[in-house]
Amino acid sequence: MSKETKSLPMVALRGLTVLPGMVRHFDVSREKSLAAINEAVEGDQKIFLTAQRDIEVADPSGADVYQVGCIATIRQIVKLPKKISRVLISGEERAAINCIEFEEPYLRANVTVIPDTDRQEETAGADQGLGKEAMLRGLRDVFREYAAKEPKVSKEIGSQIEGMEDLRELVDLVAANVPFSWEDAQELLEEEDLTSRYELLIYKLVKEIQILNVKEEIQIKVKERVDKNQREYILREELKLIREELGDDTMLSDADEFQQAADALEAPEEVKEKLNKEIKRFRNTVNSPAETGVIRTYIETLLEMPWDKMCEEHKDIAYASQVLEEDHYGLEKVKERVLEFLAVRALTKKGDTPILCLVGPPGTGKTSIARSLARALKKPYVRISLGGVRDEAEIRGHRRTYVGAMPGRIANGLKAAGVKNPLMLLDEIDKVSNDYKGDTFSALLEVLDSEQNCKFRDHYLEVPIDLSEVLFITTANTLQTIPRPLLDRMEVIEVSSYTENEKMHIAMEHLIPKQLDKHGLTADQLTISKKALWKMARNYTKEAGVRQLERKIGDICRKTAKEILEGKKKAVHITERNLASYLGKELFIYQMANESDEVGIVRGLAWTSVGGDTLQIEVNVMPGEGEILLTGQMGDVMKESARTGISYIRSVSKKHRIAEDFFKEHDVHIHIPEGAVPKDGPSAGITMATAMFSAITGRKVRSDVAMTGEITLRGRVLPIGGLKEKLLAAKSAGIKTVLVPKENEPDVEEISSEITRGLEIVFVSQMEEVLKLALVKRRGSHDH
CATH class of the missing domain: 3.30.230.10 (Ribosomal Protein S5; domain 2)
Structure with a gap:
């Protein structure tokens, strides 16, 4: 029997083997392949498809492809961007390459159609029929088992297989619809004998079923590990119950520790009720880590707040006066007001805590006055910088519904102080700003109003805090930017500019000793005359305070330290005459009165x-x-x-x-x-x-x-x-x-x-x- 030969355009496929009975699409971008497709479309739609041996080869010849391929019919072509065509084909017959007729402008092959053979046809008729039926049933059973484990197989294929009686068609249909690798599909394509192809297909199907079984086992193990946390929780609860039955309470749970701390806490009844309620919630949400973390943080914050904890009032006016005189020269009004406050506290045992606002130019010692007051009163000192604060939540705290919520700066300041009556400095209150997140000045109204701050509510804590015992000191450079309602709640004390005489005293008593200590010098190694200080204050600085003057003294200290280390001098004495050699030319020259009218x-x-x-x-x-x-x-x-x-x-x-x-x-x-x-x-x-x-x-x-x-x-x-x-x-x-x-x-x-x-x-x-x-x-x- 002579075999049929055909001359067909050929396309070499990368990573794909087409089997008879297979309907699928693939993308074509190579010029030779596109030319072959076009040639087939212009003819009888027939094309020869074979797989490349090496998918990395860009321009394959006859030696680069498998000799056995599949004759297919082109059903549809869709043009895609970037010169790509998507081709829909249906596989029809096996064929082997006799020779490559030409390679340009496309591959054209002379192929021979491979007819199916079957070694079982040589057996007797009755036995042959039984063998075919056994093979049909066996393949159906194996495919059913595979389809039950592989969701990619469609139900239509399953029902189609059940009604098929032709073994060759069944083998081809199953091979075409199981997602084998292209190498496995090539093995099935090259097998001419139907029985051998059937055996190979059964073997590969069984292998795929085994792989799916192993995959299922792995998934079950992963699920078991995911459920491990739940199992551990149950075991912990059982262990806790066993300990309670045995009377062994050495290992307290976190909730029990919180409860003990809450019972020992000195706090108002309202706070205790809130704590007990939250501890109860904490016990009931142990298996929800996210919610547990939020509640835990809240309980810890409530426990750390100094609800009824106070430091002892120090009412020694003589000591306070001594500290203020030591730390600051001048500033008589401020010192007098603080001593008056102490006198009232000493007589009445209580007295209203004033809210003082120190207003003055930069560098006049407003912040350091607050620090000295804390030392004079022996109170914990808390400084809160308000410069640039524009979010109301910075003062009142964030509501607990928000992720990352925390208390406001006032509540945090009290927590840091550890007592309910510290000295709290609100620095740069005139530089608070507002935006869409709320009015920060209005939030400060409740803090700085002696009639309201005994019941200050922080959004995070949700229970009132008593701020009436806090001694608030605020500082500002100007009163222009502070709203009138807020200004009305504060007692304004002006810290005015220093006179040149005051600057001299401050430099001699405070700035020079401080800078000498900072630069590792002694009073014998560097001395500065009064006239030199006078000239520095007049001609090298132009300020209300003493910051620039301190920097100029620091400049002299650095240059002195260098000269002493280089061995040039053992000691330096700064006078009006040699001042320029250390600080350079004069920066400011006062415009003196005109000489004539x-x-x-x-x-x-x-x-x-x-x-x-x-x-x-x-x-x-x-x-x-x-x-x-x-x-x-x-x-x-x-x-x-x-x-x-x-x-x-x-x-x-x-x-x-x-x-x-x-x-x-x-x-x-x-x-x-x-x-x-x-x-x-x-x-x-x-x-x-x-x-x-x-x-x-x-x-x-x-x-x-x-x-x-x-x-x-x-x-x-x-x-x-x-x-x-x-x-x-x-x-x-x-x-x-x-x-x-x-x-x-x-x-x-x-x-x-x-x-x-x-x-x-x-x-x-x-x-x-x-x-x-x-x-x-x-x-x-x-x-x-």
Whole structure:
């Protein structure tokens, strides 16, 4: 019998063997393969498919493929992106390659169709029929067992197999629908004898069933290990019960330990009830690790809080006074207020705990005062920095429903102190900010209100905390950013700028010893004269406090340490003369009073964040059209003061014999030097008015006079703030006479004589008085 040969386009498949009866799709991207597919589609849809021996070969030839493959019919082609085609085929007949007819532009092979043979056909007819039936039943049984364990096999294939009576078709159908590897499928494809192919298929199916059995056993073991935790819990509970029966209670559970701690805790009844309730919940959630951890943390936090634990009140006023004097020079108001608080506590045994707010420029010792107070009162000291805090939960705590919830800073501060009556410093309260997470200032209202803070509620703790015993000290650089309701609850004590004399004392008594110790030097190795300290305070620093001065002393200490180690000197003595060799050139030169009286130049006084300063205001009058020019980076308030001043001068022009058309024919230019520095504030009104009046009338202004105050349209002089710093600046500039608003007279009385000594302070209430005192009198003239 002659075998049928065919000439067909050929595609070499990577990692895939197609069997007769198999319907599946594969992707084609190689140009040769695409060309072969196209050629087959244009013909009779027939194509020869064979597997590559090595899937890594990119351009296979006849030697790179298996000789036995499958003739298939192309059913569908789908074009995909990136020049890829998805081809759907159905396998039909086995075939072997005779030769490769050509390899370009695609592979074309001459193949011979392999007919099925069966060695059992040689047996007798009756026996042959029994053998076929046995083989059919055996394959069905094995496939049923496989299908029961492998969910990938569809039910339709199972029902289709049950009705098949042809052994060859059954073998091909089972082989095509079991997910064998492509190597196993190639073995089945190359087997020509039906009986041998049947035996090979049965062997491979049984092998797959064994693999599935092993996989199932592994899954069962994994499940057993997952259930181990539950089993251990049951065993622990049994062990606990056995111990209780035997009376062996040496190993207490966590819940029992918590219960013992709760029973021993000194706390209000409400707290105890909450604790007992949570411990009960803890006992009932042992098998839920996530919930157990949350409850455990909450119980531990409640147990650590100092509910009724207090430190002993120290009421020795003499000791407190001694500590405050040791740690700080000056600051009389603060010291006096604290000693008053102690006196009240000593007499009444209780007394309201005040909430003090220390307000002043940076570096004036506000934070260190709080630390000294804690030492003087022998109280635990807790510092809470509020700078930049914008989340209300930072103060009140997070609610326990949130992941990672914790108490607020106030509750944590109490926990850290360990007592309910510590000294708690709320630092930088003016730098608290708000955002969408809540109003932090409003949260502080409850903390700092003596009427409310006895029942302060932290969102995390959920039970009231008594803050009435806490001595709260707050610090701020300015009161402008603190809301009025919060400010109303605090007793404000101003910590003002230090005088140069105070800076000298602070440097000698505190800063120099501190820096010597920090840099490993002794008092014999480095000495600094008073004149050198004076010059450092005046010409190397410009501040209200002493931070920069301390840094400059630190600079000298470092350079001294280097010189001593290099062996250049054994000891260093800093004087006014050699100061520049250690600190470099002078950084600040005070603008001293003018040597002579001039027209249109007046010395004003200003308050800055680093203390006081003098402000020279210059005015020129020139021909023009009545414009007022303002330069020197003035703010809106100063511009309004200038316009008010010119309006006042125009209103009294007839009295002072100023020509009626003067303001129509002249421009007035007001300038404040240092144009790069922004200036604003309501205290330069009379200064600008005096300078404009001097320039318009041509009368000179006394060079030894400085002034501060706001002006109204009718010439009244209004009060100002920051008087102490302004008087310090005037004294430093060599001013003899200072004009101050009449309403500021009480402020002057509170300023120490050290500052006012040598200054003639004149109180004024009307602009006429200012002009009379500031302008140089004309010869032979009489002031009305």
